[in-house]
Amino acid sequence: MQTVVAGKAMKRLFFALWPNQVIRRQCSRIMARLPEAELRPVAASNLHVTLLFLGGVNAGQQAAIAADAASLAVSPMRLTFNGLSYWQKPGILCLTSNDFDQQVTRLSEQLATIVVRNGVSIDERRFRPHVTLARKARQAFALEFEPIVWRSDDFCLVESCSLADGVEYRVLQRWGAKGLSAMSK
Ligand code: ATP
């Protein structure tokens, strides 16, 4: 999905940690216990941890940002998602963590430096790792669950695509300890 601003095609992008099938299933199992009638659950295929939201980026900026991102050293990261939080302003229910490797924050900060250097302005709010499970939430929901241990040794550049039936996130590129893995798009 592209938006054209001042003659330049823009993509809506963000950096994220992407779940494997096991983690996705663990998140889905928690989602299945939420009161669906009062919420809009996130599609399982869209579950992720945002590292940095970029917003609209043109092709030249995307290429430069990707080249810089490829130079980052990525070490394995662990986040234990042990809370279910209600964030009133965005109206979401999300998994939150008070036990995660500082490497995750560091990666988010390094990406912010890269993005700003390439002329994209970002939200200066403190990084708080979370996995959005549902939108349109109006209240907190108490739930006991086995903490989800999310391990990752790579991060992704993702495109947010607005489709007729909702948003779809597409992984464009992935970088990790083993180097760059090109995606289909
Ligand atoms: P929509 O905005 O259409 O409801 P969405 O929020 O699912 O859909 P995007 O707005 O494209 O999709 O956001 C992509 C990801 O980036 C989501 O995880 C979202 O929570 C996060 N995000 C969006 N805006 C910001 C922001 N200003 N700061 C931090 N994270 C953001």
Ligand code: MG
């Ligand atoms: Mg949004």
